Amino acid sequence: xxxxxxxxxxxxxxxxxxxxNVIVHDDxxxxxxxxxxxxxxxxxxxxxxxxTLMLQVHKEGLSIVxxxxxxxxxxxxxxxxxxxxxxxxxAAE
Amino acid sequence: xxxxxxxxxxxxxxxESDEDWHVLRAIMLDANGMDIDLASRLGDLITDERLAExxxxxxxxxxxxxxxxxLNHIYAAIETAAAFPQDDETPIWITRDDAFTWYSALNQxxxxxxxxxxxxxxxxTDPANLTPLRHEALVRSHFYCALQSFIIQxxxxx
Numbered sequence: 001x002x003x004x005x006x007x008x009x010x011x012x013x014x015x016x017x018x019x020x021n022v023i024v025h026d027d028x029x030x031x032x033x034x035x036x037x038x039x040x041x042x043x044x045x046x047x048x049x050x051x052t053l054m055l056q057v058h059k060e061g062l063s064i065v066x067x068x069x070x071x072x073x074x075x076x077x078x079x080x081x082x083x084x085x086x087x088x089x090x091a092a093e
Numbered sequence: 094x095x096x097x098x099x100x101x102x103x104x105x106x107x108x109e110s111d112e113d114w115h116v117l118r119a120i121m122l123d124a125n126g127m128d129i130d131l132a133s134r135l136g137d138l139i140t141d142e143r144l145a146e147x148x149x150x151x152x153x154x155x156x157x158x159x160x161x162x163x164l165n166h167i168y169a170a171i172e173t174a175a176a177f178p179q180d181d182e183t184p185i186w187i188t189r190d191d192a193f194t195w196y197s198a199l200n201q202x203x204x205x206x207x208x209x210x211x212x213x214x215x216x217x218t219d220p221a222n223l224t225p226l227r228h229e230a231l232v233r234s235h236f237y238c239a240l241q242s243f244i245i246q247x248x249x250x251x
Contacts, residue, residue, distance in 0.1 A: 025138075028214040029203045031238070033245050034196070074144070078152050081135040082159055084200050088138045 019092040020073035022066040026057050027086045038083045039065060042076060067092055096240065098247040103192070105184040106240075108174075117171050117185070119233055121164050124201035127208055131201055132157035134208070163197040192248035199237040199244075206234045 024035070032054055039050035043066060056063035066076055073089055080087040094113040096106050108114050124131075136153035139145050170185055177183040187195050206212070210230050220228050 027204075027207075028212065029200065029207050031241060031245065034200075034241070034249075037245070037249060074152075077139070078155070081138075081152070081156055084131065084135070084197065084204060086135070086138065089141065089144060091141065 017069070019067050020070050021064045021090050021092050022073050022076045022080070023062050023088045023090060024053070024057050024065050024080060025062045025086040025088065026060075030085060032058060035085065038080065038085060042079045042083075096243055098243075099186075102189040103248055104187040104243055106187070107184045114171075114175055116233060116236060120171075120198055120202045120237065121168050123203075123205050123230075123233060123237075124160075124164055124198060125205075127205045130157060131160055131204055160197065160201055163194045164201065166191065166194045167198045187244065187248060189248050192244050196241055196244050196249065199241050203234050203237050203241075206230050 024039075035054045035057060036047065036050045039045050039053055040047060043050075045053070053063045053065050065080075066073065077087050077089045094106065094108050094110075094116075096104055099105055106117070108117060127134075132153045135156060136149055139148040139152075170187075170191075174183045174185045210227055212231060212234065216231060217223070218231065223231065
């Protein structure tokens with residue numbers, strides 16, 4: 001096996017271990033109660049925490065609702081998009 | 094149109110005129126009214142080049158299928174109720190089990206209307222400032238939103 005392929009594999013592992021942010025963005029359609037409900041349903045957050053995040057989305061335009069490994073982050077973004085929330089996935093800096 | 098909660102935690106919708114049936118059928122038309130569908134619009138939000146291609150190939154089709162299934166479900170519910178003679182009592186039932194499906198379909202319609210007309214969070218509702226088409230779209234959007242609020246209040250829960 002060449003040195004090049006070893007380096008590529010290492011890079012991929014590092015990339016996957018980078019924390020990723022699941023970010024919900026504000027939009028004029030999704031109702032505040034619905035956003036709170038979906039954050040509770042998907043992440044298991046209690047109502048107070050889900051409401052805090054929802055209000056951050058509403059007031060600041062976005063909120064990082066979860067951070068962690070890529071595979072889980074992708075799953076959460078898929079779930080949030082399935083519920084039609086405007087959601088992005090970004091590598092944490 | 095009358096909308097009332099049921100004791101099982103659902104809702105019943107009683108359309109009372111042709112206009113009521115028209116606005117209910119408009120949910121599907123509005124939801125499908127954009128050239129770029131909702132699944133693609135959401136998929137486009139994933140811009141990281143390491144993820145975007147896989148997202149487009151693997152996730153967006155699932156989103157599209159789910160959204161289409163939801164629309165088909167409420168289309169069937171509306172047309173099944175509409176198929177009965179008008180002198181019969183033919184409510185449309187929204188059970189707790191399909192509350193999310195109804196919410197989804199209504200949301201798809203509102204998201205598409207917003208994408209098309211850019212109403213914003215506090216739209217100008219004065220008919221004098223709106224074209225007839227835009228005014229009708231805004232009224233439908235408000236109706237969908239009111240029905241969503243009923244669904245949240247009576248039928249959705251953890």
